[in-house]
Amino acid sequence: MELLFLGTGGGTPSRQRNVTSIALLLKGARSGCWLFDCGEGTQHQILRSPVKPGKIEKIFITHLHGDHVFGLPGLLTSRSMSGISGAMTLYGPKGLRQFVETSLSLSGSWLTFPLEIVEIEAGEVLNDGHFRVVAYPLTHPVECYGYRIEEHDKPGALDAARLLADGIKPGSLFQQLKQGKTVTLEEGRVVNGQDYLGPSLPGLTLAIFGDTSPTVAAQALAAGVDVMVHEATLEAALEEKANGRGHSSTVQAATVARDAGAKRLIVTHLSSRYLREDVSRLLEECRAIFPNTEMAHDFSLFRIEK
Known part of the structure; x- marks a missing residue:
């Protein structure tokens, strides 16, 4: 599998970072793609990426703040205008259905494909025999979730x-x-x-956090995962400001990864105040706590493997 970051900014887009959207490319499992969040301009980012709208099977929304959902109506209607008929399922907090249906209705839009909208609560939201997805509640001004994606173990080699x-x-x-x-x-x-059969091969595990200040659910969400994706909206010196708005600092993101026993951390959702020259300083703040930290930029591609 691969993670492709379509947008890595927090709050508002900047010249260097669009707002949040992450594509999980299910290579090796099947040819489809899942999106996590769909901020404004996501379909424009998709045009500059290998992601094919017709291959998007599911979209998981962490919360209903605009920088995470304002791109959703446009992506859905463009997918229809392209004549794509493949089904899609949306997962997200209560209010997602009203947001989507109202946007489509007021704009006179229609869909050419079956769309299922699942308004979730904490707990298992999907188990399709290959993947299990569990939602964990986070700490943010609006209802917000992080998603733990667990690939089922694979049978061992046949003797x-x-x-x-x-x-x-x-x-x-x-x-x-x-x-x-x-x-x-x-x-x-x-x-x-x-x-x-030989010993079974353990599946991959990922934790994709939505926006959050430090939260009690973090350890369970990220326990032992192969890859953890966490926001790092502000630097350590501005931690109090970040927490007051329901966000985390660089150091707090790295501390979660360390304490949860994650194997790898990718930080994203950086404030638009930060420019390219600030990246190395922010990354070093994370690596001082959790050395195996990487920073996502728009169109960064990360292979997920054991």
Whole structure:
């Protein structure tokens, strides 16, 4: 899988950063794409990226502040005007349905594809057999969530040599055995695929935070994840100001990653006050606490792997 950051600014866009949207490219799992938030101008960012609107299966909204949702009506209507018919599901806090339906109705817009809107609460919001997504409540002036994405463990490698030694010839049954299923051979022998599989391969885990000041849910949301994405709206010297507006500082983001046992931290959602020359200083504030920290810029692409 890969994370592509379409917008990495906080609050308002700047010349160097658009407002928030992150694409999760499900490579290796399937060809689709999930979006996390859809700030104003996201569809313009998509035009400059490898993301295809027709491949977007789901959009997860962390909260209803404009810098996270104002791009949603435009993306939905442009997707329709392109004649895309593939279904899409939106997940987000209460009020998301009203926001979308009112925007479409008042603008005289319509959709050419099935759209499902799921207004969530804390807890599991999705389990499709390949991924499980759990929402955790964050601390922000409006209802806001972070999403933990867990890829289900993958079956271990099939020991073909053992199968051959036991007189089981290659064929269509091998695929079923590789999935751990029990099959019956032509001669009536019953074979359990689990007996011929190596140790299962753990799936990838991600934590994508919405806007938040320090919160009790952070440790559970990010516990042991392979990649954690967290806002770092302001520098450490402005921590009190950040917290007063429901945001976190560089040091606070890094502290969550360290205490949660995350393996890798990507910081995003920087205030528009910061220019390119400020990046190294902000990044060093994070790395002093959690060395394996990277900073996202618009169109940054990060591969997610064990």
